[in-house]
Amino acid sequence: MTAAQRLTGSLAPHAQRLSSIRIAELIAADPARAGDLSLRVGPLYANFSRQRIDRDALDALLQLADACALPQAFRALFDGERVNVSEDRPALHVALRSALGAGEVARDAQAQAAQAHARMAKLVDDLAASDVTDIVNVGIGGSDLGPRLVADALKDAHSGRFRVHFLTNVDGSDAQHTLRGLDPARTAAILVSKSFGTQETLLNGRILKDWLGGGERLYAVSANVPKAEAFGVAAERVLPMWDWVGGRYSLWSAVGFAIALAIGMPRFEELLAGAAEMDAHALQAPPERNLPILHALSVVWNRNALGLSTHAVLPYDERLALLPAYLQQLVMESLGKSVTPAGQAAGVDTVPVLWGGAGTNSQHSFFQALHQGTQTVPADFIGVVNPDHAYAENHAALLSNLLAQTEALANGHSDGDPQKTYPGNRPSTLLLLDALTPASLGALIALYEHSVYAQSVLWGVNAFDQWGVELGKRIAGELLPAVRGETTEVSDPVTRELLTEISRRRSGG
Incomplete structure (x- = not known):
């Protein structure tokens, strides 16, 4: 039986049965629900009781997890089996922070990660002993989003030794604004690209190299040391990347060099330890008490049983404002697939469109649509119990x-004026961190990584390739000579017209 057949066959009857039952009714009918549908893993607490689901539907979802062999799938991931089928390689980001994998492949990955970790610590110490005060991290996608999120989220844990800046967009204004006010004599740059062939990173890297006056304070994180050396980065300043770690899963690796410079190596190690705690839980806890699996099941229920096409992430902590952008790549690049690894149609809707923003700002923006719009949007609300500031009234x-x-959102509100009525019955999950520390942030990010993997198994798609991003890059490369004005040979008639308009505007026509 295919994943699609399992999903549609097992969930549809429960969705139909629950279609006329409200979340508030489910809670009222089951006094133990709020406690029973909650779970704590280390510094992270989750409550699923406001999902539009009952115990029978949850049992059906757990049976689906069993039919898809989710615990065995996690063991395969940790042990280094080739779960990235289309590229015939493992996905061993967990080896960057955990020693839970069995077998030679996993142990070798763990050893390589430890060696890279030691080299990174040495470079952090070397830079700390220099006169460098500012670091510019140059990368895009996973080479930017993860380090940028963590450095921003843990700004209260910063060691204060370095100011870390992030340059990602190929738009030259990004470089101009990033470098404004920095002293090239006291700045170092990290170029992060697995292939060392990423167009945006190399273009920005050339700007940095010229601005710095050469490659003396250039560092790189790449799998292609010869290309980095040819660019002007000495081999001893190149940290490794591996094909068994995807970019969006890589912040735990030397891609996190900028994180270590921002918050210090001890706190970077705490980040890894927090993720490792979630790793052990994901691998060892039974599905009915497994936080990543329960989170994944709630997403699959909302997407496939209830037919809800988007998912909001709403952190109520300004330090986590970048989390929705980070998760957009993690979730939608991993799960934005419509075919299985065998090339067959997935047969069910896969990834919801993920979006969001920081509360309370978002309440004064798009929450109107969440409460009274025609589409129901499931949401993850994320809070931090203990702040790192003294403004108690603000935090309350x-x-x-x-x-x-x-x-x-769950309960709604009735009013004699329909415009003032809130329909309610809108599902959400609440995640609470005891405090926003390196360990709790590591656990939170690892939770989402493992939930994404569980969803991919349930939907029968590959979470570790991203072929969908290649076509646009290839066409952009083909169009570059035409944009430069070196040729007029363009086959697409609309693109040809647009190039004509661009050329006309450039010449002032």
Whole structure:
């Protein structure tokens, strides 16, 4: 039986049965629900009781997890089996922070990761002993989003030794704004590209190299040391990447060099330890008490049983404002697939469109649509219990808004004026961190990584390739000579017209 057949056959009857039952009714009928549908893993607490699901539907989802052999799939991931089928390689990001994998492949990956970790620590110490005050991390996608998120989220844990800046967009204004006010004599740059052939990174890297006056303070993270050396980065300043770590899963590796420079190596190690705690839980906990699996099952339920096409991530902590952007890549690049590794149609809807923003700002933006719009949007609300500031009243207001929004979305409100009626019955999951520390952030990110993998197994797609991004890059390369004005040979008639308009505007026509 295919994944699609299992999904449609096992979930549809429960969705039909629950179609006329409200979340508030489910909670009222089951006094133990709020506690039973909650779970703690280390510094992270999750509550699923406001999902539009009952115990029978949850049992059906757990049977689906069993039919898809989710625990065995996690063991295969950790042990280094070739779970990335289309590229015939393992996906061993867990080996960067855990020693839970069995077998030679996993042990070798763990050894390589430890060696790279030691080299990175040495470079951090060398830079700390220099006169460098500012670091510019040059990368795009996973080479930017993960390090940028962590450095921003842990700004209260910064060691204060370096100011770390991120340059990603090929738009020259990004470079101009990033470098403005920096002293090239006291700045170093890290170029992060697995192939050392990423167009955006190399173009920005050339700007940095010229601005710095050469390659003396250039560092690189790449699998292609010869290309990095040819660019002007000495081999001893090139940290490794491997084909068994995808870019969006790589912040735990030397791609996290910028993180270590921002917060210090001890705190970087705490980040890895927090992720490792979630790794052990994901691998060892039974599905009914397994946080990543339960999170994945809730997403699959909302997507396939309830037919909800988007998913919001709403962190109620300004330090996590970049989390939705980070998760957009992790989730949608991993799960934005419509065929199985065998090339067959997936047969069910896969990834929801993920979006979001930081509360309470978002309440004054798009929450109107969440509460009264025609589409129901499931959401993850994320809060932090203990802040890193002394403004107790502000934090009390933040937490009260967090709790109020989840309650209002679920319960709704009736009013004699239809315009003031809230339909409610809108599902959400609440995640609470005891405090925003390197360890709790590591656990939170690892939770989402493992949830994504579980979803991929349930849908029968590959979470570790991204062929969908290649076509646009290839066409862009073919069009570059025409944009430069070196040729007029363009086959697409609309693109040809657009190039004509660009040329006309350039010449002032």
